[in-house]
Amino acid sequence: MKKTWPLWEVFVRSKNGLEHRHFGSLRAADAEMALENARDVYTRRMEGVSIWVVESKNITASNPENNGELFEPAQDKVYRHPTFYKLPDELKHM
């Protein structure tokens, strides 16, 4: 099979103080080209001040089939939330 340009995931920081957020993906021959393409495809209107690109194959993603064992245990741990604790009304700001 003919080799094709690999897929990259693009993360953009929209302004300093904010985190990089996933913006989308694109195809490029190498990291440098992925950065240049990301600039043209995802930041034509001042959407960003910093770009990360990472080749998609390097991302390990959780599988929705495992969502039960991964995320459900958190559901019965309400004591991790501040509102679980009953405090007197006189006590303001805690």
Place this chain on the structure above:
Amino acid sequence: MSENEVKNLEDIFEARIARDEKIEPKDWMPEKYRKTHIRQISQHAHSEIVGMLPEGNWITRAPSLRRKAALLAKVQDEAGHGLYLYSACETLGISREELYDQLHTGKAKYSSIFNYPTLTWADMGAIGWLVDGAAIINQVPLCNTSYGPYARAMVRVCKEESFHQRQGFESLLKLCKGTPAQKEMAQDALNRWWWPSLMMFGPTDDESTHTEQSMKWKLKRKTNDELRQQFVDQTVPQAEILGINIPDPDLKWNAERKHYDFGEINWDEFWQVVKGHGPCNKKRIKDRVGAWERGAWVRDAALAYSDKKELGEQTESKIAS
């Protein structure tokens, strides 16, 4: 998986969509959902890519630097929209190569409107005003569609599309306020683009085969006829501002319906163009395939360069260690 298990999964799936939950790439989905989305998203991507061709024709002949910059930016946006959409489509398990192949061999469709020629500069204004106007009406509801990657791509597309329509209208307005010859050129563009624009909303509701399923999956929120009516109602007052006439003797306000009535669309023409016999179908695909083939050496060279660099880095690290 047994038939019963699949049925059960499908029921859970439909219920999730009914609750307005989004479907993401790794979630289980019915095969028909996957196929329908590949078809619609890829057609949409192809339309953006082919849509650059009729406009590219005028970039070097734009009447001023201002117009040229706007047209270049619009065409660049369309390339970008195509790329957002191809990426979204790839998340459904089809490769970019396959998608391009389907476009280049004529297996996949794109919006028929791009099979009409752009004969004068006024066509650039008319396309922005009418074609992008119709596209916006079609696309805005898709920002809430059920498939996450498609919905996210559409949010970006819709944000950028508004400039396309406004620059088109401004450019036509300039012509309409110009010399009689310029205004005549604007009228001629409206005459040629009006009916094909109405056809962009697809066949009438009783002829449309996918509507019911698409409504359920939120690929559609309104029917073709409802969207077409919305377009006519919105566009008639805009034509009045321009001072040019919509080429439809049956067009008139219906006070009872509170909508404009309009004449019969030439559906024979519509199907002819869809089936490949429009004025520019062959030229568009020829140009697209030509551009792709002429770019092959660039793609290969970029890959070869990347391989070479990687090899160089490996050798360097070996020497260093």
